[in-house]
Amino acid sequence: SRTRETFTYQLDTLFLGKKEIDAKLLDDLEELLITADLGLNVTQEVLDHARRKLKRKELSDPNSLKLALKEKLKSFILEYQEDATLVMPDEGPFVIMVVGVNGVGKTTTIGKIAHKFLRADQSVLLVAADTFRAAAVSQLKIWGERNNVQVISKEEGADPSAVVYDGIAHAKAKGYDVVLVDTAGRLHTQANLMEELKKIKRVMAKQLDGAPHEVMLVIDATTGQNGISQAKLFNEAVTLSGITLTKLDGTAKGGIVINICRELKLPIRFIGVGEQLDDLRDFDPDEFIEALFHSADATQQ
Amino acid sequence: MFENLTDRLEGVFKKLRGHGILTEENIEEAMREVRMALLDADVNFKVAKDFVASIAEKAVGREVSKSLSPGQQVIKIVHQELVDLLGGDTQQIRLDGRQPVTIMMAGLQGSGKTTTSGKLARMLKEKGRKPYLVPADVYRPAAIEQLQVLGERIGVPVHPSSTDMNPVDICRMAMDAAAVQGCDTLIIDTAGRLHVDEHLMDELKEIRKAIHLSEILFVADSMTGQDAVTVADTFNQALEISGVILTKMEGDARGGAALSIKKVTGKPIKFVGIGEGLDALEIFHPDRVASRILGMGDVLTLIEKA
Numbered sequence: 135s136r137t138r139e140t141f142t143y144q145l146d147t148l149f150l151g152k153k154e155i156d157a158k159l160l161d162d163l164e165e166l167l168i169t170a171d172l173g174l175n176v177t178q179e180v181l182d183h184a185r186r187k188l189k190r191k192e193l194s195d196p197n198s199l200k201l202a203l204k205e206k207l208k209s210f211i212l213e214y215q216e217d218a219t220l221v222m223p224d225e226g227p228f229v230i231m232v233v234g235v236n237g238v239g240k241t242t243t244i245g246k247i248a249h250k251f252l253r254a255d256q257s258v259l260l261v262a263a264d265t266f267r268a269a270a271v272s273q274l275k276i277w278g279e280r281n282n283v284q285v286i287s288k289e290e291g292a293d294p295s296a297v298v299y300d301g302i303a304h305a306k307a308k309g310y311d312v313v314l315v316d317t318a319g320r321l322h323t324q325a326n327l328m329e330e331l332k333k334i335k336r337v338m339a340k341q342l343d344g345a346p347h348e349v350m351l352v353i354d355a356t357t358g359q360n361g362i363s364q365a366k367l368f369n370e371a372v373t374l375s376g377i378t379l380t381k382l383d384g385t386a387k388g389g390i391v392i393n394i395c396r397e398l399k400l401p402i403r404f405i406g407v408g409e410q411l412d413d414l415r416d417f418d419p420d421e422f423i424e425a426l427f428h429s430a431d432a433t434q435q
Numbered sequence: 436m437f438e439n440l441t442d443r444l445e446g447v448f449k450k451l452r453g454h455g456i457l458t459e460e461n462i463e464e465a466m467r468e469v470r471m472a473l474l475d476a477d478v479n480f481k482v483a484k485d486f487v488a489s490i491a492e493k494a495v496g497r498e499v500s501k502s503l504s505p506g507q508q509v510i511k512i513v514h515q516e517l518v519d520l521l522g523g524d525t526q527q528i529r530l531d532g533r534q535p536v537t538i539m540m541a542g543l544q545g546s547g548k549t550t551t552s553g554k555l556a557r558m559l560k561e562k563g564r565k566p567y568l569v570p571a572d573v574y575r576p577a578a579i580e581q582l583q584v585l586g587e588r589i590g591v592p593v594h595p596s597s598t599d600m601n602p603v604d605i606c607r608m609a610m611d612a613a614a615v616q617g618c619d620t621l622i623i624d625t626a627g628r629l630h631v632d633e634h635l636m637d638e639l640k641e642i643r644k645a646i647h648l649s650e651i652l653f654v655a656d657s658m659t660g661q662d663a664v665t666v667a668d669t670f671n672q673a674l675e676i677s678g679v680i681l682t683k684m685e686g687d688a689r690g691g692a693a694l695s696i697k698k699v700t701g702k703p704i705k706f707v708g709i710g711e712g713l714d715a716l717e718i719f720h721p722d723r724v725a726s727r728i729l730g731m732g733d734v735l736t737l738i739e740k741a
C-alpha cells in the first residue's frame with residue numbers, strides 16, 4: 135500500500151530512560167517541536183509554560199513534563215475542536231467550497247469527502263470550478279467516476295462562477311444532499327485570484343441561502359511557517375470555517391496547524407493519509423499530538 | 436516580523452559603536468537573533484544550528500568597519516555566507532555530453548513536477564533544442580492528459596503514454612520514439628511520491644537503470660517546512676539527484692527550505708518557478724534567496740554598497 139501509518143510508532147527515544155528534567159531535555163524538546171513545524175512562537179510559549187511549572191515544582195519527572203506539554207498543545211487545538219464534525223442544514227443541499235494554495239490536495243480531498251458522504255447514504259454532486267489548471271476538470275471527473283457521482287463542469291477557461299451557478303442550480307433542482315466545489319489552486323498573495331474566489335462565494339450565497347455552509351482550507355502537512363499567511367489571507371478573503379490537513383502519511387508532522395488553529399480558531403475536520411478514496415480520517419487531537427512527539431529518530435530505529 | 440532583524444541586531448550591539456571588534460559575547464547574542472530569523476524562514480533546525488555556529492566562528496575578532504554599524508556588518512557576513520552556501524554561481528542544465536539529453540523530474544506529490552516539465556520544455560525549445568515530453572505518471576488521475584495539454588500549448592510533442600503501461604517501459608519506448616521524431620531532449624514527468632514509499636522509490640531507480648539519465652531534478656515546493664531535509668536527503672540517497680528546482684517562489688514564503696535542501700544534498704538549485712504560466716521559470720539567484728531568507732530584501736543592497 136502507498137500509505138503508511140505514522141501514528142503507530144510507540145517508541146519515544148527522547149523520554150526513554152530519563153529520570154530528570156535537565157537543560158538538555160528542554161533543548162531536545164525545542165528541537166522536536168520546531169522540527170514538527172510548530173514555529174518559534176508556539177514552541178517558546180509551551181516551553182515557557184513548562185519552565186514556569188518546573189519553577190513551581192509542579193513537574194517532577196520527564197513524564198509529567200511531557201504530559202504538561204501535550205496538554206498545553208492540545209488546548210490550542212481544543213478550544214474550537216470540541217466537535218469538529220460538519221453539521222448539515224435541515225433542508226437543501228449542503229455546500230462545501232474547498233480552497234487552498236497550489237498542489238495541496240484539494241481535488242483529491244474532494245474525491246475522498248464524496249466517498250465519505252456516500253457511505254453515509256447522502257447524494258453527492260461535484261462541481262469543477264477549477265477551469266484554469268491543465269486537465270483539472272478531467273482529474274475531478276475521474277474522482278466522480280470512482281465515486282459514481284455526477285460532475286458539473288464547463289470547458290477549460292470558462293468562468294468558474296458560471297460553473298458554480300450551474301452546479302448549485304442543478305443541486306437544488308435535483309435535490310442533492312451535498313455539493314462539493316473544487317476551486318483552482320492559488321497563492322494567497324495573488325489579489326486578483328483571491329477576488330475571483332470571493333466572487334465564487336458570492337454567487338453561491340446569492341443562489342442558496344447559507345451557502346457555502348463550509349469553506350474548507352486545505353493545508354499540506356509539509357508546509358512550514360508560510361501556512362499561517364495562507365490561512366490568514368484565505369480567511370480574509372472568504373472567511374474559512376474548517377481545515378483539512380493532507381499528506382500526513384509522510385514524515386512531516388503538520389505542526390503548523392496548531393499555529394493556525396490558535397490564530398484563527400478553526401476546527402480541523404479531516405486529515406489525508408494517502409491518495410486513495412478511503413485515505414481520509416476524522417481529525418483526532420490526541421492522536422495528532424501523540425504523533426508530534428514521536429521523534430524522527432524513533433521511526434528510524 | 437523579521438523585517439527588523441537589522442533593528443534587533445542594532446539592539447544587540449547598542450554598546451558597540453564605531454570601533455572595536457566583534458567579540459565572542461556580542462556575536463553569540465547576535466547569532467541568537469539570526470538563528471531565530473532562520474527558523475522563522477523554515478531553515479531546518481539542525482541546518483540553522485550548524486550555520487550559526489560556523490558564522491560565529493568567522494565573525495569573532497573582526498574589526499567593526501567605519502561605514503557599517505555592527506548590526507549591518509553581521510548581516511553582511513551572514514548574507515555572504517548564505518549566498519556561498521546556496522550555491523555561489525548559478526548552474527544550468529547540462530545539454531552537452533551523451534545525446535539525447537534526458538531529464539527526469541522527481542519529487543513529492545503536488546510539488547510542481549508536471550508544470551515544471553512544461554516550463555523547461557518551453558525554455559529549451561526557445562534555446563533551439565527539440566524537447567520531447569514523456570508522461571511517466573500512470574497513477575494520478577489525468578496526469579498524462581495534464582502534460583498533453585501543456586505540450587500542446589507550447590508546441591512540443593508528448594509521448595503517447597497510457598495508464599496501463601509501466602513507467603519503466605514508457606521511458607524505454609520514449610527513447611526510441613524521440614529519436615524517430617527527431618527530438619534531442621527528453622523531459623520525463625514522474626508521479627509524485629513520498630520518500631518513504633519504497634515501492635515507488637524503487638520505480639525511479641529502475642527508470643534510472645533502464646535508460647541513461649543526464650539530469651535528475653528534484654522538484655520542491657518553496658513553502659516546505661522542516662521536513663524538507665528528510666525528503667531531499669532520501670531522494671538524493673536513492674537517486675543521486677543532479678539538481679533542484681524550487682517552485683511557487685512568487686508567493687510570500689521565506690524559502691528557508693532552499694538552504695536546507697542545498698545543505699543536505701550539496702546539489703545546485705538550478706531554477707525557480709514563479710507562477711503557473713509556462714514562462715514562469717527563472718534561473719536561481721542565490722543572493723536574492725539569501726536576502727529573502729533573512730527577510731530583508733532591499734536593506735541588503737544598501738548594505739552591500741557600503
Ligand SMILES: Nc1nc2c(ncn2[C@@H]2O[C@H](COP(=O)(O)OP(=O)(O)OP(=O)(O)O)[C@@H](O)[C@H]2O)c(=O)[nH]1
Binds near residue numbers: 235236317318319545
Ligand atoms: N501522499 C498523499 N498524497 C496526497 C494526499 N492528498 C493529495 N495527495 C496528492 O497530492 C497531489 C496533488 O493533489 P491534488 O488533489 O491535485 O491537489 P490540488 O490542491 O487540487 O492541486 P491544484 O488544483 O493543482 O492546486 C496528487 O498527486 C495527490 O494524489 C495525501 O493525503 N497523501
Ligand SMILES: Nc1nc2c(ncn2[C@@H]2O[C@H](COP(=O)(O)OP(=O)(O)OP(=O)(O)O)[C@@H](O)[C@H]2O)c(=O)[nH]1
Binds near residue numbers: 320575628685715
Ligand atoms: N503559483 C505557482 N504554482 C505553481 C508553480 N509550479 C507549479 N504550480 C502549481 O502547483 C500545482 C501542482 O503542480 P503540478 O505540476 O501538477 O505538480 P506535480 O508535482 O506534477 O503534482 P503530482 O503529479 O500530483 O505529484 C498546480 O496547480 C500548478 O499550477 C509555481 O511556480 N507557482
Ligand SMILES: [Mg+2]
Binds near residue numbers: 242264270318
Ligand atoms: Mg485541484
Ligand SMILES: [Mg+2]
Binds near residue numbers: 578627
Ligand atoms: Mg504531476
